[in-house]
Amino acid sequence: GENVEQHPSTLSVQEGDSAVIKCTYSDSASNYFPWYKQELGKGPQLIIDIRSNVGEKKDQRIAVTLNKTAKHFSLHITETQPEDSAVYFCAASHLSGGYQKVTFGTGTKLQVIP
């Protein structure tokens, strides 16, 4: 089955600096890669996603890159703010037996220091 590895597990940055979280996946059938943000006391919420036919996607301060050959994808947050502090999960998804199969990474706890 699919295996998604996520690094680092914790990340501390100064406000205004950039943060990068990296994930690798194992199943070449995966074709959809969402990123979720989980704030304290809440469920994860989608912040950005990328499909396998695209190499990069940007939404304001957040960008995601995908290298299908290397099976790597990354989340980039620029000009970090204290409200970016949360746990971030990457995921890889594909159709398997007619069902959406999503495998999550182990999470990165991001702390933005004011």
Add this chain to the structure above:
Amino acid sequence: DVKVTQSSRYLVKRTGEKVFLECVQDMDHENMFWYRQDPGLGLRLIYFSYDVKMKEKGDIPEGYSVSREKKERFSLILESASTNQTSMYLCASSLIRRLAGETQYFGPGTRLLVL
């Protein structure tokens, strides 16, 4: 906005008790999921359902069962709770079954402590 609600935010149960966790979504989604979240392990899929009365095992179904009698409601059942089932339980839903790139919408989670 899609809303996924879970019946309890916190639960404390005794070993051996039968535990019901309820999840309701209000957007007519086909798919519903139950995950457990543990530190360092991320989100692991317990069961999912793609239609009423249908269910499929996820990666860690042992010790759990599910019920989906209505489209909007998906229940997770711990037949005989054990201490190793102490965890955060997250319910999620997504719109369409046969589409890989579907956003999952999560509830706020139920933190279960089994004593």
